[in-house]
Amino acid sequence: MPGVQQVEHPVRQHHAATFLEPARTPRHRGAQREEFWVVECHALASLDPRLPVVNPASFPRRVMNLRPALFLLALTALASAAFASREKPVIGLSLDTLKEERWQRDRDTFIAEAQRLGATVIVQSANSDDTRQVRDVESLISRKVDVLVIVPHNGSAMTRAVKSANDAKIPVIAYDRLILNAQIDYYLTFDNVKVGEAQAGYIVPRLPKDRPARIVRIYGAPTDNNAKLFKQGQDNILGPLIKAGKIQVVHEDWALDWKPENAKKIMNAAVTKAGRNLDAVIVSNDGTAGGAIQALQEDGLAGKVLVTGQDADLAACQRILRGTQAMTVYKPLTKLSHLAARIAVEVAKGGKPAATSTLHNGAKDVPSIFEAVIPVDKDNLLSTVVADGFHKAADLK
Numbered sequence: 515m516p517g518v519q520q521v522e523h524p525v526r527q528h529h530a531a532t533f534l535e536p537a538r539t540p541r542h543r544g545a546q547r548e549e550f551w552v553v554e555c556h557a558l559a560s561l562d563p564r565l566p567v568v569n570p571a572s573f574p575r576r577v578m579n580l581r582p583a584l585f586l587l588a589l590t591a592l593a594s595a596a597f598a599s600r601e602k603p604v605i606g607l608s609l610d611t612l613k614e615e616r617w618q619r620d621r622d623t624f625i626a627e628a629q630r631l632g633a634t635v636i637v638q639s640a641n642s643d644d645t646r647q648v649r650d651v652e653s654l655i656s657r658k659v660d661v662l663v664i665v666p667h668n669g670s671a672m673t674r675a676v677k678s679a680n681d682a683k684i685p686v687i688a689y690d691r692l693i694l695n696a697q698i699d700y701y702l703t704f705d706n707v708k709v710g711e712a713q714a715g716y717i718v719p720r721l722p723k724d725r726p727a728r729i730v731r732i733y734g735a736p737t738d739n740n741a742k743l744f745k746q747g748q749d750n751i752l753g754p755l756i757k758a759g760k761i762q763v764v765h766e767d768w769a770l771d772w773k774p775e776n777a778k779k780i781m782n783a784a785v786t787k788a789g790r791n792l793d794a795v796i797v798s799n800d801g802t803a804g805g806a807i808q809a810l811q812e813d814g815l816a817g818k819v820l821v822t823g824q825d826a827d828l829a830a831c832q833r834i835l836r837g838t839q840a841m842t843v844y845k846p847l848t849k850l851s852h853l854a855a856r857i858a859v860e861v862a863k864g865g866k867p868a869a870t871s872t873l874h875n876g877a878k879d880v881p882s883i884f885e886a887v888i889p890v891d892k893d894n895l896l897s898t899v900v901a902d903g904f905h906k907a908a909d910l911k
């Protein structure tokens with residue numbers, strides 16, 4: 515990709531090998547290997563508009579007489595370099611992880627749009643490690659990026675890193691996941707409560723009416739504020755029915771770090787505890803739905819129990835067509851990533867783009883934008899995900 519230098523290094527991702535039901539296209543076959551490649555993009559030195567250090571005392575003796583003139587020249591160069599920095603901003607993008615399919619698409623489409631707008635992007639991915647992500651953000655700050663865009667692994671652990679950005683006067687945009695108790699400038703995301711409502715709302719009318727329905731609930735990572743919002747949305751729909759005794763939650767748990775293998779363990783525990791007589795499993799995303807479905811498959815229950823998801827991952831869309839997953843929630847990622855790139859560039863240039871909403875993060879009302887989400891099942895897969903070009907029809911088979 516022009517404007518970025520990619521440095522690849524392997525990181526062990528044991529879960530990727532055994533628990534992800536691999537999507538059947540060459541692009542995703544790599545997920546079956548033990549090694550998972552994290553790609554970091556670093557700005558090329560020549561494109562990095564960081565200011566040069568000029569020391570006039572170091573000029574050679576024969577140009578000594580010219581020193582004042584040269585110094586002035588250097589100052590002019592410095593001023594125009596600073597100006598160039600605003601015209602061609604450098605964006606630091608700090609990602610929690612690249613292990614789910616969606617984040618790779620977020621990264622690629624964000625970089626493409628930022629470059630189209632004349633910006634350079636430095637990308638770091640923390641492999642779901644808080645200490646590493648704080649270090650990533652601090653390194654981006656020390657490289658004097660003009661703006662930071664952060665997808666936090668842990669909304670609370672990032673508070674400290676944002677404080678460092680505030681001290682360095684670098685604006686911060688929280689992308690998809692909120693950063694708590696911190697002075698951030700924007701929060702750009704999807705309507706996460708609506709995601710949860712879409713998941714539970716899809717299941718409820720399909721549950722048996724003649725007896726209390728028996729469901730399992732698998733939430734996301736407890737460190738991710740979004741996971742709580744998805745649960746909140748599900749609660750909005752399920753709460754009254756649970757209270758009325760129409761739905762019985764036979765088992766529930768949080769899947770640490772959104773790992774499919776953790777979801778599989780939760781599903782195994784649910785069957786052990788509550789038996790095979792289950793009507794639905796409300797799972798918060800497609801990756802963990804894959805883990806839960808693997809457990810159901812081992813028990814001969816896949817396709818017999820309704821399972822939800824989120825992200826419209828290719829493997830999930832294939833499962834929907836095969837009938838082992840009932841639905842997913844499609845989030846048009848390019849809409850969000852392009853919006854974020856535009857806002858990042860504007861903010862880097864000193865602008866204050868308008869937000870459509872605010873959300874309190876414990877420290878302030880953060881100017882926010884919530885993009886809409888679309889529930890998808892086998893009936894509208896083609897008219898949404900495929901029609902949008904998110905996946906090719908041929909890849910779904």
Ligand code: BGC
Nearest residue numbers: 614690691738740772799825
């Ligand atoms: C995102 C989901 C994603 C999950 C796991 C959430 O914060 O909103 O789209 O599936 O994290 O990465």
